[in-house]
Amino acid sequence: IPIYLLHSPVHWRPIEYWIESAARCKRKGLLDTMGLSNCDANQVRRAVAAGDKYGIDIVLNQVHYSLLDYNSPALQEMQRVCQELNVRVVGFSPIGQGLLTDGLTTESFQSNRPAKMYRLKLEDIQPLRSCVRELATKYKKSMAQIALQWCICHDVLPLVGCRTLRQAQDSLGAATGDWCLEPDDVAKLDALALQRSNLQSKGWKRSIFVSLFGIIMIICRTMDAIGFGMVKQAKA
Secondary structure (H helix, E strand, C coil): CCEEEECCCCCCCCHHHHHHHHHHHHHCCCCCEEEEECCCHHHHHHHHHHHHHHCCCEEEEEEECCCCCCCCHHHHHHHHHHHHCCCEEEEECCCHHHCCCCCCCHHHHHCCHHHHHCCCCHHHHHHHHHHHHHHHHHHCCCHHHHHHHHHHHCCCEEECCCCCHHHHHHHHCCCCCCCCCCHHHHHHHHHHCCCCCHHHCCHHHHHHHHHHHHHHHHHHHHHHHCCCCCCHHHHC
């Protein structure tokens, strides 16, 4: 495995435990490097220190990164630390699952997951959307391409989910061709960006989720141990 990602820093065991375990797997030839996901600045520091100690490189941190959360102090601190420690930031949901695209409607906004997660109202993002739309006209690009190019200008690798060939082609157009956002335009977007980062979300909510998942895993393993939950082929 070229890069193995630790999906969330919220576990019963400290992050150093998982880094040490990954280093053991590396020595066995099972993986090469390790990545993080949803880790804040302090967790990145701890992970890199543990990687140095146990002998495995921490190469990336995958986080929610877009114009919806850029002005979050926690997000910006995390990015500074990643730059200092040579950890690449990979941004998922860079177009807010449609919030920063041409196709957003009142109906689609109502069912938009990031909008619900961050408790956004449509008017909260209208100034930002207006600026993105203005720049899309200026550069003759789509709103999504402007949002993705903005990520690239901040040295973030945008991770885009595409459902159609057209969406894939549009996403590629953000990083290909002889164009990029001018610094003044990047600054305009920076000023209008929101600060709704999930790195600022309350840890106890994520802890509850992990605890419930852990209980389910204990039940499943107990069923396996007493002969339930496994098909005969799996037992063999």
